[in-house]
Amino acid sequence: MKNQLIIACLLPIWTFQVKAQDAKTILERVDKNMVSKTEITESEMVIRGKRNVQTIGSKSYTEGNQKSFTEYLYPERERGTKMLKLGDRLWIYSPSTDRTIQLSGHMLRQSVMGSDLSYEDMMEDRKLSEIYEGKVQGEETLSGRKVWILELIASVEDVSYYKRMIWIDQERYIPLQEELFAKSGQLLKRTVMSEIEQIEGRWYPKKINFKDVLKGGEGTDFILKKVQFNPTIPDYIFTKASLKK
Amino acid sequence: MKLAFILAYKNLIGAGLRTWLNVGILAFAFILIIFYNGLLDGWNQQARLDTINWEIGYGELRTDNYDPFDPFSIQDAHKAYKSEEFPMLTPILIRQASIYPHGRMISIALKGIPVDQSQLKLPTSFLTSEKETIPAIIGKRMADAAKLKEGEEVLLRWRDKNGTFDAMNITIVKIFDSNVGNIDASQIWISLEQLQTMTGLKEEATYLVANEGYSHEKISGWTFVSQETLLQNINDIIASKKISGSVMYLMLLAIALLAIFDTQVLSVFRRQKEIGTYVAMGMTPGQVVVLFTMEGSMYSFLAMLVGGLVGIPIFTYLAMNGISFPDVTQDMGVTMASRIFPVFGVQLILGTMVLVIVSATIVSFLPAKKIAYMNPVEALKGKLQ
Numbered sequence: 001m002k003n004q005l006i007i008a009c010l011l012p013i014w015t016f017q018v019k020a021q022d023a024k025t026i027l028e029r030v031d032k033n034m035v036s037k038t039e040i041t042e043s044e045m046v047i048r049g050k051r052n053v054q055t056i057g058s059k060s061y062t063e064g065n066q067k068s069f070t071e072y073l074y075p076e077r078e079r080g081t082k083m084l085k086l087g088d089r090l091w092i093y094s095p096s097t098d099r100t101i102q103l104s105g106h107m108l109r110q111s112v113m114g115s116d117l118s119y120e121d122m123m124e125d126r127k128l129s130e131i132y133e134g135k136v137q138g139e140e141t142l143s144g145r146k147v148w149i150l151e152l153i154a155s156v157e158d159v160s161y162y163k164r165m166i167w168i169d170q171e172r173y174i175p176l177q178e179e180l181f182a183k184s185g186q187l188l189k190r191t192v193m194s195e196i197e198q199i200e201g202r203w204y205p206k207k208i209n210f211k212d213v214l215k216g217g218e219g220t221d222f223i224l225k226k227v228q229f230n231p232t233i234p235d236y237i238f239t240k241a242s243l244k245k
Numbered sequence: 246m247k248l249a250f251i252l253a254y255k256n257l258i259g260a261g262l263r264t265w266l267n268v269g270i271l272a273f274a275f276i277l278i279i280f281y282n283g284l285l286d287g288w289n290q291q292a293r294l295d296t297i298n299w300e301i302g303y304g305e306l307r308t309d310n311y312d313p314f315d316p317f318s319i320q321d322a323h324k325a326y327k328s329e330e331f332p333m334l335t336p337i338l339i340r341q342a343s344i345y346p347h348g349r350m351i352s353i354a355l356k357g358i359p360v361d362q363s364q365l366k367l368p369t370s371f372l373t374s375e376k377e378t379i380p381a382i383i384g385k386r387m388a389d390a391a392k393l394k395e396g397e398e399v400l401l402r403w404r405d406k407n408g409t410f411d412a413m414n415i416t417i418v419k420i421f422d423s424n425v426g427n428i429d430a431s432q433i434w435i436s437l438e439q440l441q442t443m444t445g446l447k448e449e450a451t452y453l454v455a456n457e458g459y460s461h462e463k464i465s466g467w468t469f470v471s472q473e474t475l476l477q478n479i480n481d482i483i484a485s486k487k488i489s490g491s492v493m494y495l496m497l498l499a500i501a502l503l504a505i506f507d508t509q510v511l512s513v514f515r516r517q518k519e520i521g522t523y524v525a526m527g528m529t530p531g532q533v534v535v536l537f538t539m540e541g542s543m544y545s546f547l548a549m550l551v552g553g554l555v556g557i558p559i560f561t562y563l564a565m566n567g568i569s570f571p572d573v574t575q576d577m578g579v580t581m582a583s584r585i586f587p588v589f590g591v592q593l594i595l596g597t598m599v600l601v602i603v604s605a606t607i608v609s610f611l612p613a614k615k616i617a618y619m620n621p622v623e624a625l626k627g628k629l630q
Contacts, residue, residue, distance in 0.1 A: 157407040182402065186412035214400055214412070216348025 023134045023150050029173040033202055036229040038063050042073075046221040047115045056113055057225075067238040078113065082243045090119055093243035100243050115220035116189070116212040120160065131156045132164065139170070142177060143194070146170045161188065172196065172203040187213050200229050249532065253539040257547070264544070267508060271501040271548035271601065276556045278494045278597045282487065283560065283587035284568065289483045290588055291424070292580040293476055298366045299425040301475040302454040306334060306467050311451050316341070319354070323449045324466055333459035335364040336450035338440050342403035344415075344433065346391045353387075354432045355403060357440030364456050367428065371419040372436045379415040379439055384429025388420045395420050401433070406445040413443075424582045479580060498601070501548075502608045509541050509612040520616055521625030530617040537616060541609020545602045560589050 038061075045056045057073040068085045072078040080095035090108065093100045103110075108120040132152035139148055152164040163181035168174070174196055180189040190213050193205035204227065211219025236242055257264045297303070307313075311322035319339050326336060335358065342355040358365070360372045372380050378398055383391075393399060395417055402412040415435065423429055441447050455461075461469040513520070523533045567584040 154409070157409065159407075159409055160404075162409055162411075180410075182410045182412040183405070184411050184413050186400070186402075188402070188410055188412065212350070214343075214345040214402065215350050 022136045022148075026136070026148055026150065026168055026173070027134070030168055030175060033173045034204070036202075038230055038233050040226075040228045040231050040233065041224060042226040044221075044223045044225060045113065045115060046223065047113060048218050048220070049114065050217070054114070061233050061237050063233060063238065069237050069242060072113075084238065084240065084243055086238060091240060091243060098244075100240065116210050116215065116217075117220060121189075131159050137165070140167075142167050145172075145176060147176055169196075169203075174203045174205065189213060190219075199227055202229065249536045249539050252536055253543050256540055257543055263508065264547070267501070267504050267544050268547040268551055270497075270504060271544055271605065272552040272555065274494060274498040274501045275548050275552040275597060275601050276559075277497060278600070279552075279556065279560070279589060279594060280563075280587070281490045281494055282593050282597070283564075283589040284585060285483055285486055285490070286590065286593065287567075287585050287587040288581060289479065291582045291585060292479045292483075295424045295582065296427075296476060296479060296580050297472065299423045300365070300428050301472060302335070302364050303457050303459060304455040304461070304472045305452050305470045305475065306331070306455060306461070306464070307452040307470060308450075309466055309468055316354075319451070322451045323446050324451075325449050326453065327448070331453055333456050334453035335359060335362045335456070336437060336453045338437055338444075338446060338449060339451040340403055340440065340444055340446075342401055342433070344391065345400045345402070346393055349391075351391055352431070355401070355440065356432055356434050357437035358434055359437045364454055365428075366423070367434060368419050368421050369434070369436075372434070372439075379413060379435055379443075380418040381415040382419040382421060382434045383417055384432065385420060385422045386426060386429045387432060388417070390430070393417050393420075403443060405443065411443065425580050427580070498604065502604055505541055505544050505605055506608040506612065509537065509609050512537060512540070513612050513615055517619070517624045518626075520619060521621050521623075524619075524621040525625055530619065530621075534610070534613045534616050537613035538606060538610045541613065542602060542606035544609075545605035548601060548605075549598060560587070563587050564589060 040059070040061050042057070042059050045058065047054045047056065054075070056075065056078055058070050059073060060068060060070040062068045066085075066087050068083075070083045072081040072083075082093040084091045084093075090103045091100050092103060103119055108118065110119060111117065112119055112121075131154060133155045134150055134152040137149040137151045139146065141147070147167040147169055150166040150168060152166070154162045161180040162183040163185070165179040165181070166175050167177040169176055174193065176193055176196075178191040179187055180191075182188050190209075190211050192209045192211075193207070194209070195206040196203055197206055198204070204224070206224040208222040209219050210222065211217075308322050308324040310318055312318040319341055323338060328336070338357040340355045340357075342353055344351050344353055358367060358369055358372075360369050362369055368382055371382055379401065381401075383393065388394070391399070398414045398416050400412055401415045402410060404410055415433070421429075428434075437450075441449060453467075455469075455472075520533055523536070524530060528536075564587055567582075567586040569584050570581060571583075
């Protein structure tokens, strides 16, 4: 899950062709640091409701930005629920009903397990270079780190967020914050990466807070427990048959 | 017949308390039947009128892919229309959106309607505003659910035709009170022109509401749903309520009729000498049967009288002042006024009278027909037969 979020936010910047050469260079460096061909992660999603806090554990397998498979491990209610993303299609398997359903249309706009993240947020797999134009807006200090501020404006019509702002650590080439905006300029969502650690030679955020800023509450945390970069993932993982296994 | 009527009347009055107990329970059943059906008729009449005035007009012309029972159909349910081609229709555009009152997210149906429309009772004239925010009207239930007040601003988030998010404040300029939950719960109404601009769906609508003068001719891409089809839900609810309610009052009527039946059986058994005397004095057995049947059916006439004396003041009061009902049913989407004025039509009253009289007469006749087979001499002697 965490991986998918990072991918949704950052992976597509790999081939980002912004008008400003600086922005392009920065994003390429970020990509080099963050993106691996395949990943296996174990993570926790902490969803803060009005009355309670729910922690959902999951294990995810990711290949590029087109394929991902997630299995929920706990709590008991969610255990065995599986999610498969292949390109622009998403299936969810529920063990209680023993049914696999494909999410489409408005169902993709629903919240994932009651979190601040929608399925659609996880589904964006187009390269940002194809849908946004970017430039370096300036520099500032964020959480004690010097950062560049990148502004991305949609260059095509069919994007969910018209504008994105990304704060990138100048030393470690890792995004520390991202904000998503509506056409009117209204801030809609904010992602904050923290607990940056060096894992297998890469700087990587172990905690991501994803927040729908229009709602109350403290948002949803994704906490990375374990991560493996470039492991070999069998092909059968990314098949519908693996949902029922 | 006149003699039979007088004799029957005297016999009944002479029976005293027994008669009045039978009459009482029959009168109660009579009042209950009229009250319950009158209440349902009143509900039906008000619900139909409110639904026509607030929601459906004289039918709806829907885009082919719009299904009001499938929220997932809303995304693609919009089609271009030319207002000059549809002068008799009020266009309405529906989009899905979210509002964020007091830090909560509520999913809503955002509906655009012409500000100058007069087909529906929605107070759309309030949708013109000089303010920078978008003027919006909502129903009482929506206001309660979102805890919104008139004049309050709330952030609205929607998507344009390409799926791009946009957000802006709306101002609640009017909270209307309607019995029709379908145009209220989880809905926000804004100017059609405004919504078309916001979403980039110029000159497009999801459905159009017909007025009285509209006569439908087949239009490609649009499906007309008649007023009667749209009211079918209400008809079905009322029909179902009538059937379930009838079980209750028919049981009560059955108890009353059973009491009459018992009384008749007892009369035929205990009044054999009297029967024999009638025959000895020249009455045919058939005339005696008529006499006893008349006695039985006279319970129903007396019940009408007592029911009238008790019921008319009550019904008159209820018809004038109505009966208050909680809002729960409206919140569930059932169109029901918070105060229902029962309708006691002539057809209902006459129908109930016929039902009570005929059923009382039948149950009176069944024991009395035994008289026709009696031996008059044995009867006169009072011997059991």
